[in-house]
Amino acid sequence: MEPIIAIRDLSKSYYRESLEIPVLQNISMDIARGEFLALMGPSGSGKTTLLNLIAGIDRPDAGSILVNGTDVPTLNESELAEWRAQNVGFVFQFYNLLPVLTAFENVELPLLLTPLTKKQRREHVEAALGVVGLGDRMNHTPKQLSGGQEQRVAIARAIVTDPTIIVADEPTGDLDKRSAEEILALLERLNSAFEKTIVMVTHDPRAADRAHVQRHLEKGELL
Amino acid sequence: MKIPLSYSYRNLWQRRLTSVLTMGGIGLVVFVFAAVLMLANGLRETLVATGREDNVVVVRKSAQSEMMSAVSRESASVIASFPEVETMASGTALSSSEVSVIINLLKIGSNDMGNVTVRGVAPEGLMIRPQVRIVEGRSFQTGTSEIIVGASIHGRFQGCSIGQTLRFGGRDWTITGVFDGQKSGYDSEVWGDSDQLMQAFNRPVFSSMALRLRSVGDFDAFKARMASEPRLQQLETKREKLFFAEQSETMAAFIRILGLVITIIFSFGAVIGAMITMYASVANRTAEIGTLRALGFKRRSILSAFLFEALFLSGIGGGVGLLLSSGLQFITISTINFGSFSEVAFGFTLSPSIALNSMLFSLFMGVVGGFIPAVRASRMNIITALRST
Numbered sequence: 350m351e352p353i354i355a356i357r358d359l360s361k362s363y364y365r366e367s368l369e370i371p372v373l374q375n376i377s378m379d380i381a382r383g384e385f386l387a388l389m390g391p392s393g394s395g396k397t398t399l400l401n402l403i404a405g406i407d408r409p410d411a412g413s414i415l416v417n418g419t420d421v422p423t424l425n426e427s428e429l430a431e432w433r434a435q436n437v438g439f440v441f442q443f444y445n446l447l448p449v450l451t452a453f454e455n456v457e458l459p460l461l462l463t464p465l466t467k468k469q470r471r472e473h474v475e476a477a478l479g480v481v482g483l484g485d486r487m488n489h490t491p492k493q494l495s496g497g498q499e500q501r502v503a504i505a506r507a508i509v510t511d512p513t514i515i516v517a518d519e520p521t522g523d524l525d526k527r528s529a530e531e532i533l534a535l536l537e538r539l540n541s542a543f544e545k546t547i548v549m550v551t552h553d554p555r556a557a558d559r560a561h562v563q564r565h566l567e568k569g570e571l572l
Numbered sequence: 573m574k575i576p577l578s579y580s581y582r583n584l585w586q587r588r589l590t591s592v593l594t595m596g597g598i599g600l601v602v603f604v605f606a607a608v609l610m611l612a613n614g615l616r617e618t619l620v621a622t623g624r625e626d627n628v629v630v631v632r633k634s635a636q637s638e639m640m641s642a643v644s645r646e647s648a649s650v651i652a653s654f655p656e657v658e659t660m661a662s663g664t665a666l667s668s669s670e671v672s673v674i675i676n677l678l679k680i681g682s683n684d685m686g687n688v689t690v691r692g693v694a695p696e697g698l699m700i701r702p703q704v705r706i707v708e709g710r711s712f713q714t715g716t717s718e719i720i721v722g723a724s725i726h727g728r729f730q731g732c733s734i735g736q737t738l739r740f741g742g743r744d745w746t747i748t749g750v751f752d753g754q755k756s757g758y759d760s761e762v763w764g765d766s767d768q769l770m771q772a773f774n775r776p777v778f779s780s781m782a783l784r785l786r787s788v789g790d791f792d793a794f795k796a797r798m799a800s801e802p803r804l805q806q807l808e809t810k811r812e813k814l815f816f817a818e819q820s821e822t823m824a825a826f827i828r829i830l831g832l833v834i835t836i837i838f839s840f841g842a843v844i845g846a847m848i849t850m851y852a853s854v855a856n857r858t859a860e861i862g863t864l865r866a867l868g869f870k871r872r873s874i875l876s877a878f879l880f881e882a883l884f885l886s887g888i889g890g891g892v893g894l895l896l897s898s899g900l901q902f903i904t905i906s907t908i909n910f911g912s913f914s915e916v917a918f919g920f921t922l923s924p925s926i927a928l929n930s931m932l933f934s935l936f937m938g939v940v941g942g943f944i945p946a947v948r949a950s951r952m953n954i955i956t957a958l959r960s961t
Contacts, residue, residue: 430865448860449582449586450576
């Protein structure tokens with residue numbers, strides 16, 4: 350089967366003053382369509398950087414990242430923004446909901462970048478919030494929700510545009526055990542029932558166990 | 573589609589105290605800005621309202637006020653016989669040869685001296701100016717030492733009630749009435765019989781002449797006739813409205829320039845205030861900006877969201893300032909008009925163009941204050957911004 354993500358010879362360094370700190374070195378990997386992949390590794394191993402590169406919010410120094418046929422690093426700033434809006438669903442460790450907007454409005458945000466009408470947007474948002482089980486909390490602001498609920502809203506926001514891939518950076522890192530369990534179950538369901546390709550960065554072995562594939566990074570290299 | 577506007581204004585609401593203080597700063601500047609323009613406008617309106625389209629004033633050439641002018645009795649009778657001048661049923665020309673002198677009166681409350689214009693008018697003087705109406709008592713009688721006082725004089729100077737006497741020009745003058753000039757410059761004058769005043773002040777000539785034309789369009793013919801009359805070469809005529817508008821110019825320009833200089837200095841403070849507020853707002857929401865960028869919102873969407881926020885801030889502040897300044901319309905102040913050397917009472921007058929300029933000025937302050945922070949927000953690196961969670 351054709352991989353949905355094909356990474357070839359990817360390198361990335363950060364510079365602190367004039368010192369070059371290599372973060373990723375010659376990474377090559379394929380991720381199949383519909384896969385649920387866990388990227389693991391100690392702090393500073395480069396897993397978040399790899400995730401950011403796949404998601405198109407950072408640029409590599411060398412190498413290519415083909416996502417669904419598009420060589421992401423070749424896109425310019427504005428094309429990249431459009432590409433992300435259409436192809437990537439983000440789930441962050443600290444949910445990153447906009448505190449002044451309601452759950453409904455937070456989920457609606459990515460749809461504002463699509464040509465959908467207001468009515469169509471409402472249908473999509475309600476469906477996405479329904480999938481994460483928060484159909485009755487649409488008008489609550491993030492402050493009125495628990496951490497687990499906030500992360501579910503964030504997941505609804507990630508799936509509402511029906512993106513090609515979902516990237517999750519430590520999605521359970523800020524949650525208690527029970528909420529973490531709920532979030533992982535939800536991600537699993539998105540993967541199995543809706544065939545979403547999920548790339549998840551995690552420290553937590555229990556979280557990683559829920560994924561189909563685990564890849565380990567250490568000092569910028571895939572093991 | 574852009575970031576929803578609700579995001580911008582709800583964030584202002586979120587930081588209510590800072591927002592209100594910043595709006596207050598902008599509001600105050602707009603208040604002063606509008607007040608100054610309203611004052612200059614009020615002065616202009618008061619003096620311009622003194623005039624009528626079909627009335628003309630005759631003064632000595634290059635006289636900027638009636639004080640500097642002289643019109644001889646002979647010239648006055650020549651002019652009154654011109655065919656362009658409106659006549660009454662009796663056949664008398666609707667013209668008023670007038671004398672204008674300045675006296676000192678004590679103000680009520682402060683005991684300060686104020687200059688007051690005393691205008692000697694012909695019996696037709698009141699007919700030429702229909703906006704002037706006796707509101708209390710009766711008019712003065714021709715040939716007597718009777719006077720009437722304008723509404724602004726009545727309330728502001730000592731001894732200016734009906735039945736009281738004022739001493740000037742070596743005589744006692746009895747007040748028989750109060751007239752209302754409908755907020756025109758006449759409200760700040762004292763009127764009496766012109767012949768009596770000329771005798772009292774030993775004036776051999778009139779100061780000016782006011783007359784009504786048969787129609788507004790007769791002005792050019794009237795002017796040409798004056799120019800062709802050898803006996804009138806030292807005189808010139810102006811439409812009454814223009815004559816008084818010119819009198820207001822120096823003073824209105826003085827108020828405007830002084831006021832605008834002060835507001836511009838104030839506005840720096842307000843702009844810096846807005847800038848600090850917007851910078852803080854950007855700094856507090858770094859992670860949100862990173863999130864919006866990651867979701868696919870472009871730099872310009874972020875830029876406009878923050879600019880909108882600054883515009884909301886300044887727009888509301890400006891609106892409040894303007895609203896407050898419109899309350900000034902109930903206040904009347906008086907000052908020496910440089911154009912005539914006498915006290916003139918006038919109010920703050922709001923006009924649509926002042927309202928528009930005040931709002932544009934406040935939005936301008938918002939844009940200037942909000943632009944640099946908004947640019948900073950839009951240029952943030954996504955990764956760095958997201959890390960600030």
